[in-house]
Amino acid sequence: MRFLAITLIVHAPDPITGRQPTTHERFNEVVENAVLAEQLGFDGFGVGERHERPFISSSPTVVLSHIAARTRAIRLFTAVTTLSLLDPVRAYEDYATLDHLSGGRLELIIGKGNGAAQRELFNVTPQDQWARNAESFEVFRQLWQDNQITYDTQFRPPLRDAEVWPLPYQRPIRIWHGSATSQESVDLAARYGDPLFSANVTNPVEPYAELIDYYRQRWLDYGHDPAQIAVGAGTAGYYSHRDSQVALETYRPVWEGNSAAQRRAGVPQVFTSYEDYVERSSALIGSPAQIIEKVHRYHEQFGHSVLHIHADAGGLTQEQHRDSLELFQSDIAPTLRREIPDPPWGWGSPAQDGSLDTVPTTTASHALATG
Template sequence: MEIGISTFLETTPDPVTGKVISHAERLREAVEEIVLADQVGLDVYGIGEHHRADYAGSAPAVVLAAAAAMTKNIRLTSAVTVLSSDDPVRVYQAFSTLDGISNGRAEIMAGRGSFIESFPLFGYSLDDYNELFEEKLELLLAIRASEKVTWRGGHRPAIDNLPVYPRAVQDPLPVWIATGGNPESAIRAGTLGLPVAFAIIGGMPERFAPLVKLYKEAAASAGHNPDKLQIATHSHGFVGETTEQAAALFYPSTQAQMNVIGRERGWGQTYNRATYDDARSLRGALYVGDSEYVAEKIILLHKNLGVTRFFLHVNVGTMPHREVLRAIELLGTKVAPIVRQELARG
């Protein structure tokens, strides 16, 4: 089982001091995090694409490339690329370039995006939300399958037998489908034989079992071996020296950011300590605690969903960088070995 980090490169106000770090500082911190994650034996680091003031990750491939030459083993992925509002040619070129720099460690996690800022920014209508993703995913997969591409669609100029360079080191360049729990997305990923990543940030992770079943059934129906497909999850969390310390450190920034998003989306419920503590329970979606407790939750996740990759989203909102680095260190040196040892026992 692969274990790694995901981030949106948050630049939210510090919940204690009110200070806001610059985008440039957060980008430099991310490179430092990737290098450390590689050194402590984590498998993957993913950066989510956003186009708003409180996130610095509008160009994940560029940040990942900055760390690629400084790392040796860790896989480098978007988490996610908002494919609906991007050009698949440029997406492939950016990540095939990253693949070359990293000598075959790049991946693309493609999604429709739960944040919509990129659509007006790049001139797309939300009325075409679903159609844009389907069409552009088709083109991206055509590009990775063949050096020369002939393609026509309704939202982008046609391509007539034109080559796309550079070609990726990996053949094919890994493309994942990311979803927040949409059954159609799970079925699409299975039908295409693509690995899938589920964002589980609330409720009980075990409730995603029906989606995993849909995914595997769709894969089998399309002639793919479901046992060979990868399933990832992405969840918020933090690893500390003790569970009490981890809970105390992670709560202020999480509360602040979840309430910002809640107001934007009209959730109508304030995120409070009771909500937080409930989510930290063994069957909850927050992976917050000491190394043994976080490992126990990941092992339970594997048992319930059969996941082959786990992303711990550190951090939600702004936290002291030294604390984030320590959490990454603990995830790699303490949590991951416990999980791997337990799963190796069968």
């Protein structure tokens, strides 16, 4: 199993102290958390993309480029790239550039994105968001294979023998499809033979497991090799201490503060109490042994080989956050790495072509099988 630390760059008051960092402080915190994740041995670091409050992750390519300059080996993920809102040509230019600046460490998780405010900002309707996402993905995917393209687009000016530069470093690149609640993103991933990343944050396990089961069925329907399926999954929170009671009581005020903020914002409460949240959500709160057991419980339903946890302290002190991440790497990750397989391609970059003078014809689906 492989492990990512992910941030959506929420910019909100601390759920316990009420202090809100400045924008400058928050970006610095994200970069330092990425450096820490590499130092501690995480396999990847992800930055989300949102275009509405309380997030300031509207420019993930810029943030990831800076992180690329501060790190050397950790893989860099988008979580997610909201292709339904973006011009796929511009997105390709940005990410092909980032791919070079990172030395081929980029992995994309794409999706339509959530939130009415950002949808309205980009004049995307609930009726056309899935069609936009699918079209943008197809244009983006084709450009990554061949930067000279003709395509009759519906949502941007059609492309006629268009050349788009630069050529990417990784050819092909691995593209994951982010999935939260809908079958459309799951079907798109299965159709192209791409890996799936389940959000697995808001609800109990059942709806996510149902979507992953649907993905596996559609994968077979499209004729792909079942041995090449890869699934990632998120978590709703993380804090570990060798004493399970200390872990539970340390994280309780974080949950209480976040729940109070959600109630003020009118967000429905899925879990009725802190105890219910610890038991039925995907949050990993407790001793290392308890967390290992819970990940295995989810693995039985998901069959996932990649797991993300929150990169941000999010109400914990920096000392508590770092101690907990260190404990994850010393007492949790080694056991899970031994007991749960990696993705079927191992880890690292997909197959790369060092020559920039030719354009490969290898497809994304083939990369999943051979990269």
